[in-house]
Amino acid sequence: MAQVSPTFSPLYRQIKSLILQALEAGEWRPGEAIPSETELAGRFSVSQGTVRKAIDEMASENLLVRRQGKGTFVATHSDPRAFFRFLRLVPLNGGIEQSRSVPLECWRAKAGPEAARVLGLKLGDPITIVRRVLQFSTKPVVVDEIYLPGETFAGLSLEVLNEYQGSLYSLFESRFGVRMIRATERIRAVAADRSTADLLKVREGSPLLSVERISYTYGDRPVEWRRGLYSTAEHCYLNDLG
Amino acid sequence: MAQVSPTFSPLYRQIKSLILQALEAGEWRPGEAIPSETELAGRFSVSQGTVRKAIDEMASENLLVRRQGKGTFVATHSDPRAFFRFLRLVPLNGGIEQSRSVPLECWRAKAGPEAARVLGLKLGDPITIVRRVLQFSTKPVVVDEIYLPGETFAGLSLEVLNEYQGSLYSLFESRFGVRMIRATERIRAVAADRSTADLLKVREGSPLLSVERISYTYGDRPVEWRRGLYSTAEHCYLNDLG
DNA sequence: GAGTGGTCTAGACCACTGC
DNA sequence: CAGTGGTCTAGACCACTCG
Numbered sequence: 001m002a003q004v005s006p007t008f009s010p011l012y013r014q015i016k017s018l019i020l021q022a023l024e025a026g027e028w029r030p031g032e033a034i035p036s037e038t039e040l041a042g043r044f045s046v047s048q049g050t051v052r053k054a055i056d057e058m059a060s061e062n063l064l065v066r067r068q069g070k071g072t073f074v075a076t077h078s079d080p081r082a083f084f085r086f087l088r089l090v091p092l093n094g095g096i097e098q099s100r101s102v103p104l105e106c107w108r109a110k111a112g113p114e115a116a117r118v119l120g121l122k123l124g125d126p127i128t129i130v131r132r133v134l135q136f137s138t139k140p141v142v143v144d145e146i147y148l149p150g151e152t153f154a155g156l157s158l159e160v161l162n163e164y165q166g167s168l169y170s171l172f173e174s175r176f177g178v179r180m181i182r183a184t185e186r187i188r189a190v191a192a193d194r195s196t197a198d199l200l201k202v203r204e205g206s207p208l209l210s211v212e213r214i215s216y217t218y219g220d221r222p223v224e225w226r227r228g229l230y231s232t233a234e235h236c237y238l239n240d241l242g
Numbered sequence: 243m244a245q246v247s248p249t250f251s252p253l254y255r256q257i258k259s260l261i262l263q264a265l266e267a268g269e270w271r272p273g274e275a276i277p278s279e280t281e282l283a284g285r286f287s288v289s290q291g292t293v294r295k296a297i298d299e300m301a302s303e304n305l306l307v308r309r310q311g312k313g314t315f316v317a318t319h320s321d322p323r324a325f326f327r328f329l330r331l332v333p334l335n336g337g338i339e340q341s342r343s344v345p346l347e348c349w350r351a352k353a354g355p356e357a358a359r360v361l362g363l364k365l366g367d368p369i370t371i372v373r374r375v376l377q378f379s380t381k382p383v384v385v386d387e388i389y390l391p392g393e394t395f396a397g398l399s400l401e402v403l404n405e406y407q408g409s410l411y412s413l414f415e416s417r418f419g420v421r422m423i424r425a426t427e428r429i430r431a432v433a434a435d436r437s438t439a440d441l442l443k444v445r446e447g448s449p450l451l452s453v454e455r456i457s458y459t460y461g462d463r464p465v466e467w468r469r470g471l472y473s474t475a476e477h478c479y480l481n482d483l484g
Numbered sequence: 485g486a487g488t489g490g491t492c493t494a495g496a497c498c499a500c501t502g503c
Numbered sequence: 504c505a506g507t508g509g510t511c512t513a514g515a516c517c518a519c520t521c522g
Contacts, residue, residue: 008518010491036507047493052508060302062484068508069500086483183483188474189431189449207431207449213483232430239481241328241425241455242304250499252510278488289512294489310489311519 015044016054023063023074024218030076030173034064037072063181077169077180086169086183086215087134088238089141089230097136101168103161105131108150115147118214118225126150130161132168133199134228140200141235147225152178178223183215187237192229200231209237257286258296265305265316266460272318272415276306279314305423319411319422328411328425328457329376330480331383331472339378343410345403347373350392357389360456360467368392372403374410375441376470382442383477389467394420420465425457429479434471442473451479 019040028034037055041048055072058064062085065073075082091097110124121127127150134142146168148156153176164171172178190210197204209230217223230237261282270276279297283290297314300306304327307315317324333339352366363369369392376384388410390398395418406413414420432452439446451472459465472479 010517012491038507049494050492053491055508066508067501069502069506071501071507088481088483185481185483187429187451187479187481189451189472190474191449205447207433209429209431209451230431232432237429239330239427239429241330241427252498254510280488291513292511295510297489308489309520311487311521313488 011046012050012053012057015040015046015051016057018044019054019058020063020218026177028074030074030179031078033071033073061181075179077167077173082169083167086180089136089235090238091136092234092236100135100138101161102133102135102140103130103158104133105129106156106158106161115225119147119149119222121149128153128156130156132161136235139234140231142228142230143196143199144226144228149223152176152223178217180215180224181217183213183224186212188212190229196229200229202231202233206231206233208232211237253288254292254295254299257282257288257293258299260286261296261300262305262460268419270316272316272421273320275313275315303423317421319409319415324411325409328422331378331477332480333378334476334478342377342380343403344375344377344382345372345400346375347371348398348400348403357467361389361391361464363391370395370398372398374403378477381476382473384470384472385438385441386468386470391465394418394465420459422457422466423459425455425466428454430454432471438471442471444473444475448473448475450474453479 128148130146188210192206211228213226215224370390372388430452434448453470455468457466
């Protein structure tokens with residue numbers, strides 16, 4: 001038989017993609033509960049087990065969070081657990097520290113070839129650039145330079161950044177409706193230039209971690225390009241190889 | 243009701259732990275197929291769906307690999323995919339490169355306080371230390387210093403290392419019956435010392451990635467402590483934030 | 485065609501949450 | 504207590520692999 005089913009997709013994946021669409025369309029906001037499994041099963045005319053399998057996958061991708069006895073909720077960056085998923089920096093000597101973001105600058109520019117390529121924009125499209133320092137217990141540890149599509153983040157300014165308490169991604173989510181789903185990081189070791197050294201209070205030429213991150217929202221659409229320089233004098237980047 | 247079930251464990255987890263025991267006991271070797279789901283269901287007197295859920299979890303933890311139509315197999319480090327799970331280094335400019343391990347030294351020593359703590363040994367217990375260089379297309383990129391429990395790896399020598407083709411973990415698995423399940427890495431930026439700089443053909447003081455890894459086998463038993471120094475002149479450490 | 489894992493269903497019951 | 508997710512079962516059928 002010359003049978004091939006190049007586009008075979010099981011029912012639960014179709015359900016998954018329907019739920020995804022609803023999520024993307026904002027039918028339920030981050031932190032809110034989605035309908036119960038039985039309700040969704042009725043809505044899509046499938047069995048509860050099929051809905052369950054769809055939700056299982058989405059929970060394992062950190063899109064939804066299940067809570068027994070309560071319901072299934074849209075994941076949110078307001079949840080502290082999400083924070084550690086995207087900032088893998090921990091103190092060398094165990095303890096837990098309070099971190100704080102200190103915005104330095106925020107300006108608009110036109111996308112150059114690299115930013116355009118990474119963010120999927122056209123050359124010259126508007127972008128917004130943020131520079132900020134991340135402190136751990138009042139000591140500066142990270143300098144970030146963040147490139148964002150100007151359209152998506154219209155209205156972002158130093159003032160908005162200064163007002164907001166909480167993580168950047170939490171702000172992006174609540175103020176601009178952009179939820180970061182996943183990211184890739186490329187890590188290298190570099191020598192501190194003069195201005196970065198000043199900001200991080202290390203000597204010029206000190207080794208720093210260069211962490212280049214691309215973050216994606218629904219549908220694998222890149223919406224953030226970020227370069228961070230991490231001082232690893234008293235912290236390290238923690239990674240689990242599952 | 244004052245009911246609490248502090249040790250409640252669903253059936254499928256008990257099955258999982260039975261399969262884990264069999265795996266640990268070596269009932270099926272890496273790369274071999276385990277019995278079919280129906281067969282296991284009979285053996286444990288549960289339904290096939292319960293076995294399935296146990297295997298699902300173990301597959302998602304990279305302990306087992308499912309292959310439709312063929313069976314379920316014990317994961318092995320001989321599989322090239324396993325290799326990339328533990329070495330997240332890629333060329334800066336896309337391409338794929340052949341990597342090769344070049345052993346430098348292999349000697350025995352007594353565990354100092356740090357090695358003893360990390361590897362769960364007693365002070366003075368025998369350990370084996372390996373130094374090696376990792377090349378990508380004949381260029382040296384990584385220098386590793388690897389601490390292993392002497393008992394577990396009795397018989398490891400420079401000769402054994404030189405004879406063997408394939409990854410270290412593949413050797414550990416086939417020669418010593420030790421399968422690495424997971425690892426944690428702590429990454430920092432450091433300046434190259436003289437001897438490392440020579441080996442990696444960079445200038446003394448150049449920024450390098452310091453990657454400290456602890457690898458665990460079944461039962462979360464630590465069996466390897468390793469420190470690598472990575473030259474990131476032409477490569478970078480790639481990490482996915484799921 | 486026989487055997488494997490993969491999907492889907494329907495129904496029963498358990499564990500947890502909150503009113 | 505009602506409602507939620509979590510577990511377990513049994514059976515039917517599909518997709519893939521191999522001889």
